[in-house]
Amino acid sequence: MTFSARCLILACGNALREDDGIGPFLAQWAEQRWRDDARVRVLCDHQWTPEMVEDVAQAESVIFVDCATDCEPGQVRTMAVEPATDATKLGTHHLDAGQLLASSKELYGETPHSSLLLTIGAGSLEMREGFSEAVRAALPKAQRLLEESVRRLLG
Amino acid sequence: MTQTITIDPVTRLEGHGKITIHLNAQGEVEDAQFHVTQVRGFEKFSEGRPFYEMPSLTARVCGICPVSHLLASAKACEAIMSVRIPHTAAQLRRMLNLAQMVQSHALSFFHLSSPDLLLGMESDPAQRHIFGVAAARPELGRAGIALRRFGQHIIELLGTKRIHTGWVVPGGVTEPLSSAKRDEILAMIPEAYVNLGLALEAYKQIADQFQQEILVFANFPSNYLGLINEDESIEFTDGALRLIGPSGNVIEDGITAQQFTEKFGEAVEPYSYTKFVYYKPLGYPEGSYRVGPLARLNIVKTTGTPKADKELAEFKQFAGGPVESSFFYHHARLVEVMHGIEKIEQILADPKILDKHVRATAGVNRLEGAGQIEAPRGTLNHYYKVDDNGKILWANLVVATGHNNKAMNRGVLQAAKCYVKEGKFTEGALNRVEAVIRTFDPCLSCSTHAFGQMPLQMTLMSADGEVVDTLTR
Numbered sequence: 001m002t003f004s005a006r007c008l009i010l011a012c013g014n015a016l017r018e019d020d021g022i023g024p025f026l027a028q029w030a031e032q033r034w035r036d037d038a039r040v041r042v043l044c045d046h047q048w049t050p051e052m053v054e055d056v057a058q059a060e061s062v063i064f065v066d067c068a069t070d071c072e073p074g075q076v077r078t079m080a081v082e083p084a085t086d087a088t089k090l091g092t093h094h095l096d097a098g099q100l101l102a103s104s105k106e107l108y109g110e111t112p113h114s115s116l117l118l119t120i121g122a123g124s125l126e127m128r129e130g131f132s133e134a135v136r137a138a139l140p141k142a143q144r145l146l147e148e149s150v151r152r153l154l155g
Numbered sequence: 156m157t158q159t160i161t162i163d164p165v166t167r168l169e170g171h172g173k174i175t176i177h178l179n180a181q182g183e184v185e186d187a188q189f190h191v192t193q194v195r196g197f198e199k200f201s202e203g204r205p206f207y208e209m210p211s212l213t214a215r216v217c218g219i220c221p222v223s224h225l226l227a228s229a230k231a232c233e234a235i236m237s238v239r240i241p242h243t244a245a246q247l248r249r250m251l252n253l254a255q256m257v258q259s260h261a262l263s264f265f266h267l268s269s270p271d272l273l274l275g276m277e278s279d280p281a282q283r284h285i286f287g288v289a290a291a292r293p294e295l296g297r298a299g300i301a302l303r304r305f306g307q308h309i310i311e312l313l314g315t316k317r318i319h320t321g322w323v324v325p326g327g328v329t330e331p332l333s334s335a336k337r338d339e340i341l342a343m344i345p346e347a348y349v350n351l352g353l354a355l356e357a358y359k360q361i362a363d364q365f366q367q368e369i370l371v372f373a374n375f376p377s378n379y380l381g382l383i384n385e386d387e388s389i390e391f392t393d394g395a396l397r398l399i400g401p402s403g404n405v406i407e408d409g410i411t412a413q414q415f416t417e418k419f420g421e422a423v424e425p426y427s428y429t430k431f432v433y434y435k436p437l438g439y440p441e442g443s444y445r446v447g448p449l450a451r452l453n454i455v456k457t458t459g460t461p462k463a464d465k466e467l468a469e470f471k472q473f474a475g476g477p478v479e480s481s482f483f484y485h486h487a488r489l490v491e492v493m494h495g496i497e498k499i500e501q502i503l504a505d506p507k508i509l510d511k512h513v514r515a516t517a518g519v520n521r522l523e524g525a526g527q528i529e530a531p532r533g534t535l536n537h538y539y540k541v542d543d544n545g546k547i548l549w550a551n552l553v554v555a556t557g558h559n560n561k562a563m564n565r566g567v568l569q570a571a572k573c574y575v576k577e578g579k580f581t582e583g584a585l586n587r588v589e590a591v592i593r594t595f596d597p598c599l600s601c602s603t604h605a606f607g608q609m610p611l612q613m614t615l616m617s618a619d620g621e622v623v624d625t626l627t628r
Binding site: 046054102107 | 266285286289290293296297300301303304307317318
């Protein structure tokens with residue numbers, strides 16, 4: 001099976017845990033936004049799992065999308081991601097962006113030439129649907145940053 | 156003075172568990188227990204829900220084998236509806252169940268157990284994980300990822316999503332299979348055989364290095380339970396249960412889902428949230444048994460597919476009767492994956508597989524119903540009672556980890572007695588005690604359905620290891 005894409009948007013999160021649903025929300029938006037553009041591929045799941053390594057390895061560039069708990073609620077950030085070097089926190093059911101890149105390099109000998117992580121600070125992770133006020137207010141900025149990032153990565 | 160060694164958490168399992176090893180004054184292992192420390196409660200909160208919601212509700216028990224709960228639940232609902240589902244729907248469900256078995260066994264073998272098998276029980280724990288395997292044997296790492304993906308992609312093609320698909324419903328499935336999807340699955344099959352071949356080759360090369368583990372990894376005579384067809388071939392989705400004894404003698408055959416509650420009981424022990432299932436005529440614990448890949452291969456005469464039958468013949472040579480060591484669960488999984496790939500290929504060749512009639516409909520025609528299937532880890536039974544309007548009055552889920560619970564505990568004790576000496580242990584020794592549990596590949600999320608008061612025991616110990624107080628409720 002081949003899953004190559006110029007730009008892979010790889011989101012994760014749980015739409016039933018309030019702001020953790022930002023990944024699925026942006027993935028759904030991206031699917032609509034680039035519906036007719038074969039260069040962009042969107043994947044989303046509750047968590048990033050080892051079998052996604054193959055998708056990452058086959059992509060020219062990747063944008064990871066997730067919520068963050070280490071910043072202010074509603075804060076939108078993009079940052080470059082490097083392959084992880086610390087193996088002590090490896091899980092078998094879920095990985096973070098750096099671990100996916102490291103595994104891509106280990107297993108397939110290659111990584112995307114550009115890798116970005118886009119996050120929005122979570123205000124609440126309660127068991128309900130919808131977003132906190134801070135995250136709801138930040139959605140347009142997140143969509144704009146995602147749009148700009150994809151455009152830049154596609155050249 | 157007695158001492159207690161605790162392994163908490165037990166790693167590379169589906170869920171969270173704990174092992175306690177009790178030493179006597181001489182520092183020898185006296186007892187050992189495997190605790191399942193999480194609690195869920197699906198049976199309770201499903202009360203009052205319409206019965207037709209049960210497949211989707213109970214599928215949320217687990218993210219690894221939701222298909223198992225979907226299917227067992229749908230079958231229990233169909234017993235309430237008194238309907239027989241269309242042939243094509245039955246075949247599509249069978250394929251879905253096999254796809255899940257393939258992906259789950261791939262996860263167990265490659266991701267959870269291959270670090271022990273390929274890198275060694277004594278290898279550096281910082282490297283003893285799937286990425287350590289990837290570094291040492293990248294071709295196997297890629298094969299593991301691809302084989303898991305093969306199963307998951309079939310589930311996604313059939314049910315539109317990999318986890319918690321809503322495609323299986325009481326009465327059949329919501330959508331027929333398209334020719335494009337059939338062709339896509341067929342195209343993936345050659346690569347799946349290649350990847351499985353790599354795993355089988357690697358396993359057979361290293362299995363001989365684990366003679367000591369084979370001897371003490373839950374290696375004892377026991378009973379075995381699993382679904383089987385009338386022609387004595389392996390079955391995962393239909394058929395009836397067969398229970399065999401330690402010498403391979405058939406204790407009881409043809410046990411239907413409806414008869415399950417009458418034949419099997421659930422014992423409770425104070426150290427675990429998971430129940431201990433046993434065959435009532437033999438009592439507890441004598442009526443305990445093992446389920447899952449090892450049990451399934453022990454109870455059948457054939458897999459019903461040629462490549463897997465060749466592997467089965469080799470497997471059965473390990474013993475004159477049932478293969479007893481749980482170490483061979485690993486091998487049995489690979490044999491079952493071979494069968495799964497072959498059977499999926501056969502199902503896709505069924506001339507009626509693209510038939511559009513895939514769902515039967517009916518209301519409440521019975522006030523109780525049960526369904527049973529083989530989950531990757533073993534037999535799964537759902538049993539519901541409903542009122543006249545179809546609202547759930549009572550539900551019980553009997554899962555593979557409950558069936559295997561007694562054997563897992565005996566296995567932990569057997570391994571601990573071998574590897575923990577004079578109150579001393581090495582990291583490799585403790586890893587082996589954990590590895591016994593991993594052979595069963597238990598799903599602890601599924602297994603925690605104790606009814607009544609939860610068995611909970613808290614032990615307060617002083618700094619020198621003396622038990623000061625015990626609280627039991």
